[in-house]
Amino acid sequence: MTSATARIGAGPAVRRPRRRRRLVAWLFIAPLAIVNLLVIGGPGLSSLLFSFTDWDGLGQANFVGIDNYVELFQSPNVLAAIWHNLLWTLFFLIVPISMALLGAFLLSRLRRGQVLFRTLYFIPYVLATIVSATVWRQILSPDAGIGAALANLGFDGLAGVNFLGDPSLALGSVAFVNNWQWWGFLLVLFLAAMQGVNPALYEAARLDGANAWREFWHITLPGIRPTLMFLVLMTVIWSFLVFDYVYILTQGGPAGSSDVLATVLYRTAFSEQRAGYASAMAMLLSSISAVVVAGYLILRKKLDWDV
Template structure:
């Protein structure tokens, strides 16, 4: 028993530095935001306690609910396109071919590029006057298809989703590659002997064996979609007319542009609540067969 206590103490001392850092950079800021969410404070004058007024104002604000809708659109785009594209790339690159590591690096490259660089690059591609996309459409005689991609309310969110998918599908590709390389070759060979080849093997052998990884990517996808900020802020700053504004940008504008730090803190609590609820529901679905 004495030895067991010493082992537990050693484990606790080992994780203590990481625990302190986590509490300092994650839990403490959430607690401070929760405290400020009940205040009216501009960062300079004395804070005034307003109770639930900030939360009531948020619920009544149409712009906030528009931001929620845009976050849901980003989440849907991620779930419907990012994960399948990442899985497809992983399946294509999970082969013992010469030079395959180069293609894997190219597939992962957008993930390691700064979001600001990605935003500026895609912003130039979408540019109305000299952008590559409109230039190609003009060159092939499709001038009628040209758009102000980031300025048109009907196309701005679609354009951002395309950029978001391109930037992050490589992240899921690497996760799926790791899972696929853990699938036993004996199982694959046995499936091929039983006639399960091509798409049939993927659907009935490969996917069931990496099911847990698939659900992990779903959770990652949901959480990332609620944290997206820099990509949209650089490309559109939430415009035109709030049509691409997500909750993080809504919080930023109210906190640092309007100097309503109490209100912005209340928004951050809403973002946390939405994220936890959606992830909880997703976890319920992922664990229903366990």
């Protein structure tokens, strides 16, 4: 009874600071929320509305129902671009993440020189995309690139290989260049996460006779799971938004062989001047990201992950 009275008596006094804390939290969130509402919410909503019109970006927008969406899923170019995005996603889920995990794990065991390697691997990430893409275009040129240079030295295995001009190689070549810039960034993030794993766990494992692989599999990977899962999620989202390297290196060519949704969208909006149809593509891109995030949240809830 006493404690109940005390709790009842303390109610308003406890609620006031709580309310204040909530208010302060809202005040902190408000500027960003307002900016997001204006910068993302407004244009997002207008894109949604325009996706049901034939707007050309200048004149009157006429309502066309779901015609743009029907055309979207019947267009061979859009379907090919979606397929390329899926291949791109698969590549970036496997190659850079594996390279970065392995690199970070090996670096984490280095006692000397870790900073040097970390810096070396990170440098490509801080280069401007236009700079690294232009350099790589030269490197991959069949006339003046690495194939020609090796041929001059007597190794003609890559001579005449047209990395960016051959439809069967273009997408893979662009992904390779993008990965060159990307994996070092992942490595640094994984390395930082690995350094947060409790060292006592490794010591205990070693006492139990665990080898490096077992340490990696049973301690490192579970220990960095929040970082890993976040980067997997972001990789999927970024892979569907990819534009810069593709546009600079191939513009989606040859013959659409490296087209991704974003390059098709760009061409549709700014070359074809079909802003309504391009808005429908933008909605598709946003929906894919939303599905990925929703899937992640559901998994997190079901598996009770602390990320």
